[in-house]
Amino acid sequence: MIEFDNVTKVYDDGTVAIEDINFEVAEGTTTVLVGPSGCGKTTTMKLVNRLEDPSEGTVYFDGTDISELDPIELRREVGYVIQEIGLFDHMSVGENVATVPELKEWDRERVDARVDELLELMDLPPADYRDQYPRELSGGQRQRVGVARALAADPDVLLMDEPFGALDPITRENLQDEFLDIQEKINTTILFVTHSIDEALKMGDRIAIFDIGELVQYDTPREILRNPKSDFVRDFIGSDRTLKQLQVTNVAEVMREEVPDRYQGLVERERRDDIVAVSPTDSTQVALSRIIGADTDALPVVDGDRIRGVVTEDDIRQKRAVTTGGV
Amino acid sequence: MGIGSDLAAAYQFLVANQDRFFELLGQHLQLVVISELLAIVVAIPLGVVATRSERLRQPILTAGNVAQTVPTLAIIALVYPLLGIGFQPALVGLFAYAILPILTNTITGIEDVDESTIEAARGMGMTDTEILRKIQLPLAVPVIFAGVRTSAVINVGTAYLAFFIGGGGLGLWVISGIRLYEMSQVLAGAIPGALFAITLDTAFAVAERRLGGETLQDGSTVTG
Numbered sequence: 190m191i192e193f194d195n196v197t198k199v200y201d202d203g204t205v206a207i208e209d210i211n212f213e214v215a216e217g218t219t220t221v222l223v224g225p226s227g228c229g230k231t232t233t234m235k236l237v238n239r240l241e242d243p244s245e246g247t248v249y250f251d252g253t254d255i256s257e258l259d260p261i262e263l264r265r266e267v268g269y270v271i272q273e274i275g276l277f278d279h280m281s282v283g284e285n286v287a288t289v290p291e292l293k294e295w296d297r298e299r300v301d302a303r304v305d306e307l308l309e310l311m312d313l314p315p316a317d318y319r320d321q322y323p324r325e326l327s328g329g330q331r332q333r334v335g336v337a338r339a340l341a342a343d344p345d346v347l348l349m350d351e352p353f354g355a356l357d358p359i360t361r362e363n364l365q366d367e368f369l370d371i372q373e374k375i376n377t378t379i380l381f382v383t384h385s386i387d388e389a390l391k392m393g394d395r396i397a398i399f400d401i402g403e404l405v406q407y408d409t410p411r412e413i414l415r416n417p418k419s420d421f422v423r424d425f426i427g428s429d430r431t432l433k434q435l436q437v438t439n440v441a442e443v444m445r446e447e448v449p450d451r452y453q454g455l456v457e458r459e460r461r462d463d464i465v466a467v468s469p470t471d472s473t474q475v476a477l478s479r480i481i482g483a484d485t486d487a488l489p490v491v492d493g494d495r496i497r498g499v500v501t502e503d504d505i506r507q508k509r510a511v512t513t514g515g516v
Numbered sequence: 517m518g519i520g521s522d523l524a525a526a527y528q529f530l531v532a533n534q535d536r537f538f539e540l541l542g543q544h545l546q547l548v549v550i551s552e553l554l555a556i557v558v559a560i561p562l563g564v565v566a567t568r569s570e571r572l573r574q575p576i577l578t579a580g581n582v583a584q585t586v587p588t589l590a591i592i593a594l595v596y597p598l599l600g601i602g603f604q605p606a607l608v609g610l611f612a613y614a615i616l617p618i619l620t621n622t623i624t625g626i627e628d629v630d631e632s633t634i635e636a637a638r639g640m641g642m643t644d645t646e647i648l649r650k651i652q653l654p655l656a657v658p659v660i661f662a663g664v665r666t667s668a669v670i671n672v673g674t675a676y677l678a679f680f681i682g683g684g685g686l687g688l689w690v691i692s693g694i695r696l697y698e699m700s701q702v703l704a705g706a707i708p709g710a711l712f713a714i715t716l717d718t719a720f721a722v723a724e725r726r727l728g729g730e731t732l733q734d735g736s737t738v739t740g
Contacts, residue, residue: 238639264641275636279654289640338640348639 190216190378191237191346196246198232205402206232209246212397212407219372219379223389224399224425230382233399234348237380238267251345265289268339268347268377272354274331276323282308282334283319289342307337310371329360336368340375349381353388365391386426390414390437398422410437435474435505440467443476443508444490446498452487456496466491473505480505525700526707533704541708543684547603547675551610552668559615560660563622564648576619584616588674592681606675606683613674614667621663625656658727665720672713676705 191214198206207229214220222230235241236248239260248255255263276285283304290300305315311333323331332352339347353361365388372379383389389396390410397407398421406418414434417423426433448456465483467476469492480488480502487501530537559580566573583591592609599605629652637647679687689705692698 240635240639261641261643264639269636269639271632271636271639273630273632273635275630275632275634277633277637277651277655288637292641292646335636 190214190251191380192249193233193236194247194249196233196236196243196248198229198236198241199244207399207404208402210404212404214378214380214395216378217376218394219381219392220395220397221381221383221389221393222397222399223383223386225401226384227401228399229402230384230397230399231350233397234350234380234382237346237348238264238269265293265342266344266346268342268344270332270335270339270347270349270352272351274335274355276331276334276338278323281320281322282313282326283315285323285334286338286341288338289344293342295342303341307340310340310374311337312367313337327360328356329364332356332364336371340377345378347377347379349379351383352381354383354385368392387433387436390433398425432474435477436472438473438508439469440471440473440476440490440500441469443473443504444469444498444500445504448499452499452501455487455499456489464489467500468492469497473500473508476500477502477505522699522703526703529700530704530708537704537708540684540686540688540705543603543678544672544675544686544709544712547606547610547678547683547685548668548671551607551675552614552664552671554607554611555614555618555667555671556664558611559618559663560622562615563619563660564626564653566619566623567626567652568644568648573623577623580616580619583612588613588677589680592677596681601682603678603683605681606678606685609681610671610674610678614671617667617670618660618663621666622656622660625659625663626652628659629655658724661720661724661727665717665724668720669713669717672709672716676709 193210193212196210197208200206210229210233212220222233224230232241236243237250237255239255239258242256250258250263277288280288283301286304286307287300290303295303304319308315308318313330313333318326318330318334323334326334332355336349336352339349353364356364369392381389381392383392390413393410395407396410396413398405398413400421406413406422408416411434413422414426414430414437417426417430423430465479465485466489467479469490476488480486480500486503487499490497490500562576562580566576586594588609591612592605595605595608599608626648633651633655634647637651642650675683675685676687676690678685679691686705686709689701690709693701693703693705
């Protein structure tokens with residue numbers, strides 16, 4: 190979908206922002222660009238909607254060299270979310286979301302329907318929020334509007350530059366979770382910039398780790414945790430690499446559907462409401478923490494009302510041993 | 517003579533010369549309104565040009581500054597050889613004087629629009645013209661409006677000087693009153709002008725609040 194081919198960007202003042210970057214973003218995936226500030230991740234992203242143009246090399250959009258595309262047309266096909274949000278304060282929430290469809294001259298009804306659909310998707314009931322003004326909203330609500338606005342014209346690609354960076358930790362976490370759900374519904378190719386490795390591991394199908402001006406590793410979150418290519422990557426991930434591995438592994442991957450005899454009691458007891466349980470989509474980190482918290486060695490896995498099996502402390506430990514073993 | 521009796525005398529003078537008063541007031545209003553409208557029509561586009569062309573910015577600002585720094589009387593004196601005396605030269609002087617507040621506020625209003633707002637607009641595929649028309653100008657309206665308010669209120673006062681080149685207006689009573697040491701005539705000319713300025717300022721303030729109410733909802737300032 191998007192391909193960077195030997196891309197170098199040198200600013201007019203001689204600063205080398207990125208040097209010789211090569212990577213490819215597959216359609217429908219989320220790729221996170223992560224690294225310390227000044228590493229060139231934002232510049233890399235801005236090459237995609239031509240807010241910056243490369244000094245050398247080529248960026249391809251769906252196989253086409255983007256320097257051959259009209260920047261205005263291109264930007265209308267690419268959603269753009271920034272940390273500061275940049276809502277238009279003189280326009281209502283509805284008008285903000287309608288911006289790109291209006292630029293593309295959709296007819297009135299189609300625009301209105303799309304605005305309502307998106308506000309609904311972002312959990313901002315249109316009847317309550319459509320006619321409000323950005324200044325009346327909280328930070329989290331404003332960023333929801335920002336995301337809705339970026340998605341309005343159904344872009345093929347969505348660029349997000351530290352979209353949740355300015356929010357408080359609780360709001361950030363909620364928005365991340367919601368966005369993961371939304372992401373599954375929209376099937377858009379997403380390029381996401383952050384300086385937080387935790388956010389990268391959580392949001393990304395693939396992660397591109399940048400050191401100053403260069404791309405040092407481009408892999409899946411698991412591969413990055415399992416085989417950090419350099420000391421820089423290892424340091425960047427941090428000393429809690431093991432915990433992070435647990436974070437990117439789901440309970441579903443380590444649980445047992447056939448419950449061993451010794452845990453039968455656990456599964457039966459589960460029918461009570463007060464028992465501690467996990468869901469298959471919880472991370473093994475959550476599972477382990479609950480196991481320790483409940484002072485036990487296994488927990489039932491529950492999916493809605495259904496009991497799916499059990500997850501044990503030993504299974505979690507073994508799974509980790511297997512993955513770090515580099516299989 | 518106390519203030520009270522001065523005011524009473526001024527009132528009597530005004531009533532006795534009612535027709536003359538309305539004639540002078542009419543001239544004064546014409547001078548203010550026409551020069552102000554001309555200033556608005558010229559200063560806002562100039563301000564826009566200044567924000568979009570680094571090259572033209574300094575000359576425009578310098579011209580605006582010079583027009584305001586040179587005393588109105590001097591401008592009138594400079595216009596005199598070209599246009600002679602009367603209503604028109606007075607208008608030109610007032611117009612030149614009224615430009616700067618509108619010009620600077622237009623530039624400030626446009627340039628104070630948040631960088632991130634512009635970046636979002638550009639990233640969404642707006643052309644420079646669309647950004648100006650749909651984002652920068654609407655967001656700058658309250659600031660531009662404040663410039664017009666300042667300019668108009670000053671203009672009411674400056675228009676008293678129109679008398680010196682035969683432009684008419686309430687200045688006639690004030691200045692000839694001073695020469696004749698006729699306090700009632702001075703006040704009869706000065707007080708209505710002062711009231712006019714205050715009324716104008718209040719009207720603008722109300723309109724400004726409306727405007728702010730529509731665009732910013734909570735009425736806070738643009739920079740807040």
